[in-house]
Amino acid sequence: MGLQEFWFLIIAVLWIGYFTLEGFDFGVGMALPILGRGPDGERRKRVLLNTIGPVWDGNEVWLLTAGGATFAAFPEWYATLFSGFYLALFLILVALIIRALGFEYRGKRDSDAWRRGWDWCIAIGSYVPALLWGVAFTNIVRGVPIDQHHEYTGNLFTLLNPIALLGGLMTLTVFFLHGLNFISLKTTGQIRDDARAMATKVWVVAAVITVAFMLIINVQQGSIWSWLSFLIAVVACVGGFLAHLADREGWAFTGTFLAIAFVVASLFFALFPDVMPSSTNPDYSLTIYNASSSHLTLQIMTVVAVIFTPIVLLYQGFTYWMFRKRISVDNIPPAQDERDLATV
Template identity: 60%
Template structure:
């Protein structure tokens, strides 16, 4: 096995770890308005990811560092061509991190609602834009002789990329709902479990559409097998959620994310 192949696999593993771990962070943040009926419930939801959200972002830093070290042209093209989407992701992550730290500094309801909005948007924007970015990488973007991106933002917001963004957002929502059901008790757990099943149905439909479209653009035997595995894992997770097996439900969505990311790298 060549060294470049090893580095490519390492980058794939790092992005897979990032999306599994940060995926439920995004999901919890996006579900904050839906599941948090009052301040106490919102604090419960935030506390489920409080000890881990910042550590999970280290995976992204490590993945970017590995890309810079092993594939500098890939890194340069990605971060220049996708400058605006990646900047929006960065700003959203910063806003979300600040919101986690400052939300409890003052007792006023208006103060907390503003930071809750920052948490919601700081989770939704990256969850969708990561799908848009990876979909465009798979679809291909126009480059000049110096490997510089020559398109505009409108070129990045094509139907295939928007479908990718919707798929990742709903997948992370489902992943977050299973995580909340795993980490909470009582009424919040019941509502999270019910929501996970409903979201999972929409996620399955979007994922099948996106992966099918992906395989028409770039197809390989490994990608087809991984895509099928991702679909099976997601359906197994939904079945576990219906059976009130929260641990297995979370495992199912985590495996689905892992295999979906592997499909993108194998396509």
């Protein structure tokens, strides 16, 4: 394996980490207006937010690292992607910003209207990226119009094609399901029961959309490795659903975690060795070879990654371990006693 192949693999792993971890963050945000209803709604919402409160910002580091690694290892890919997908990525960035503001500011005032406004910011800031990430990755894998200068020649509506929108629906429903499984794993009482009941319905919808989308992708341009990853994802999904029916929340969450991981892996296997195929002319496609940095740059990056990656993984693993216990509305004090979102 050369350094170009190695860094393509690393970037794939970073995106897998982002989608599997930030995916349940998005799912919890999407579930907030639904599971947070009722006479005890405010305390239920604070339970939901506390399930991801210690980890949501750490999960976003995977996105920053994936973007930075792409910029350093494959600058041509980064330049074409971020210039061509500028508006779509801008919408994702705005959504992530208002979502982060919602986490930070909803508890700063003792006002129902104030909190409701920020709750919708969190929900919208979860729905929009969950949809648009699927749209973006579908277009990356299937190819977009790129000219001989490696410049994107389409527009936003070029990206919003039927197959890409199906990919967006896949990530939207799968992240929602992943979040419901995380809520079931992290809570007790009625909110856990409600999340489990909703997950049963969403599971079927998410599975049908995912299988339909992945069959289209793999039939069109799949390889033996992309097909194998897809089949593993199907097995993980079925196993997770059976665990869900058996009230084994930990294994159910593991099932959706692995399903997301292997779906993303399947997309990267289908993409390789391209990084942005050209639908205009295959000769204009960006590959890991014509889009990469110099050999020396990749060598330096490899040394840095080998040193610091284990440290980051250990730290994030420690965070999840420290905040592993379940919570319920009984753990949430009245809203007027809590003005800092650190305890939401």
